[in-house]
Amino acid sequence: MTTWHIRDFHPADMDSILRLWESSRLSGVEPVYALSEVLASCQEDQAVVAVDDDVVVGAAVARAAHDQGWIVFFGVDSQWLDQGIGSALLAAVESKLAPLGLTRLSILVPDSERRVEALGDAGYLDKKHLRYFEREIPIQRQEIGLLDALGGRLLPRNLWNNMGGMQREKEMLERRLVLPLADPDLAQQYGVVPPRAVMLFGPPGTGKTTFAKAIASRLEWPFVEVFPSRLAADPKGLAGALREIFLEISQLEHAVVFIDEVEEIAAQRKGDPPSPLQGVTNELLKIIPAFRDRPGRLLVCATNFIRTLDSAFLRHGRFDYVIPIGLPDDVARQAIWLRYIPESVAENVDLDLLVSKSNGFSPADIEFSARKASQHALEKSVYGAASDGSAAEAADVDAAAKTDAAAKTDAAARAPGATGPTTEDYLEAIAQTRATVSAEVVHEFQEDIKRIARL
Known part of the structure; x- marks a missing residue:
C-alpha cells in the first residue's frame, strides 16, 4: 500500500531540500545546479515534494526560461527508490509548468548519475550528442547598482590578448599578479599571498592605464577608476571623499581599483606646516593597509614621476610590486x-x-x-x-x-x-x-x- 503522496513545496520544506541536495552530493552524484540556485527556484519558481508521514522523501524543482522548462533539482531518498516516486514528482512538476505554454522540458544530470529510469519512464529522451558548458558571470546582480554609482564597469574580455608586444611586461604581470589572484587556492598551496597593490611607473603616454585595464580584463573583475580631481569638489574634502569611495568599493566582491597620476595626492611631504595635500597623503597611507586586508581586490596606482612620491608611500607592505612600463618595443x-x-x-x-x-x-x-x-x-x-x-x-x-x-x-x-x-x-x-x-x-x-x- 502506497503511504507517500505528492504536494506543493512549502517554505518549511527548505531544510529537507537542503538535505536531499547534500545527500545526492555525498553519494557521489554532484548536482548540476548550485544549492543557492535550487533554493531560489523553490521560492520563486515551481517545486513539488513527495511526503511520507510529513517527512519529505523526494523533490523536483523547475523553472521556465522563455519557451523551455528546466528541472534544476530532482532527487529521491535512497530507501524510497523504485517505488514510483520519481515518475510521480516529474509528472507533478510538469503539471505545474503546463499553464506557462512551454514547448520543452529539460533536465541535466551528471555523468555519474545512473538512476535515470524515472526519466525514461516519464518520456525524457537521452540526448547523447549534447555536452554541457557553463560560464559564471563575474559580477553579481546586487553589485550592478553600486558599480554604476562608482563609475566602474566590466571591460571587454579581449583587452589582454589584444595588447600586442610588450611581452616581457605582460609575462611578468601574468605571473606576479594574474596567476595568484585568479587562483588563490593554488597560490595558498605554495604559500603565495596574492598581491593587493602594485605601482606602475614610466614616462607619459607609455600605456600604464592600458595595462591596468588589461589586468582587470584578464581577471574579469570590475574596473573602478578613482579621480582625485573630481573628489576634490566633494563637501567632505578630498581626504574624506577618498575615504568614503574606498568604503563603497569594499562592498564589491572583486575589483581592480585604478588611480592615475597618483603623485598628485601622494607627493613627498616636507617639514613645513601641514597642508591640505599632506592630509590627503596621510589618508591614502591609511587607506592602503585597510584595502589590503580584503581579498579579491587589487589597487593599481600609476605615476609619470615616481621620484616625486612620498618615501613612505612605496615601502614594503603597501605595494607588493613597483613595475616599470617603458616605451613600446x-x-x-x-x-x-x-x-x-x-x-x-x-x-x-x-x-x-x-x-x-x-x-x-x-x-x-x-x-x-x-x-x-x-x-x-x-x-x-x-x-x-x-x-x-x-x-x-x-x-x-x-x-x-x-x-x-x-x-x-x-x-x-x-x-x-x-x-x-x-x-x-x-x-x-x-x-x-x-x-x-x-x-x-x-x-x-x-x-x-x-x-x-x-x-
Whole structure:
C-alpha cells in the first residue's frame, strides 16, 4: 500500500531540500545546479515534494526560461527508490509548468548519475550528442547598482590578448599578479599571498592605464577608476571623499581599483606646516593597509614621476610590486600601427619601415601620427594637393569656396577610386611628430628602474 503522496513545496520544506541536495552530493552524484540556485527556484519558481508521514522523501524543482522548462533539482531518498516516486514528482512538476505554454522540458544530470529510469519512464529522451558548458558571470546582480554609482564597469574580455608586444611586461604581470589572484587556492598551496597593490611607473603616454585595464580584463573583475580631481569638489574634502569611495568599493566582491597620476595626492611631504595635500597623503597611507586586508581586490596606482612620491608611500607592505612600463618595443609598435591603419590599405603600407622610423615613440605618439597621416591623405584626396593646414586656418573663406569644398568632399566620399593613406603619408606624419619622451627622460627612467623598481 502506497503511504507517500505528492504536494506543493512549502517554505518549511527548505531544510529537507537542503538535505536531499547534500545527500545526492555525498553519494557521489554532484548536482548540476548550485544549492543557492535550487533554493531560489523553490521560492520563486515551481517545486513539488513527495511526503511520507510529513517527512519529505523526494523533490523536483523547475523553472521556465522563455519557451523551455528546466528541472534544476530532482532527487529521491535512497530507501524510497523504485517505488514510483520519481515518475510521480516529474509528472507533478510538469503539471505545474503546463499553464506557462512551454514547448520543452529539460533536465541535466551528471555523468555519474545512473538512476535515470524515472526519466525514461516519464518520456525524457537521452540526448547523447549534447555536452554541457557553463560560464559564471563575474559580477553579481546586487553589485550592478553600486558599480554604476562608482563609475566602474566590466571591460571587454579581449583587452589582454589584444595588447600586442610588450611581452616581457605582460609575462611578468601574468605571473606576479594574474596567476595568484585568479587562483588563490593554488597560490595558498605554495604559500603565495596574492598581491593587493602594485605601482606602475614610466614616462607619459607609455600605456600604464592600458595595462591596468588589461589586468582587470584578464581577471574579469570590475574596473573602478578613482579621480582625485573630481573628489576634490566633494563637501567632505578630498581626504574624506577618498575615504568614503574606498568604503563603497569594499562592498564589491572583486575589483581592480585604478588611480592615475597618483603623485598628485601622494607627493613627498616636507617639514613645513601641514597642508591640505599632506592630509590627503596621510589618508591614502591609511587607506592602503585597510584595502589590503580584503581579498579579491587589487589597487593599481600609476605615476609619470615616481621620484616625486612620498618615501613612505612605496615601502614594503603597501605595494607588493613597483613595475616599470617603458616605451613600446618593435612588436608593440607594429600592433599599435595596425590598430590605426585602414584595412583597405594595410597590405600596401610598409609596416616594417613605420615601426623602424617610430622607434622611441609612445603609443600616444603613434596614434597622433597615424591620425595626422589619415587626415592629410583625406585632404589631398579632396583638394588634389598636399596641404599643411595653413589654408584652412586662414581668417576668411567666402561662401562660394565653402560650397565648392563641400561639393568636392561629397564627391570624394562617393568616388569609387578613393583609397587611403600611403606609406609616404605616414612617414611624413612621423617626421612632423615630436616624441613625447625625450632621451633625458628615458635615461632617468632607466635609473629609476635600477633604484626603485621592485619585481
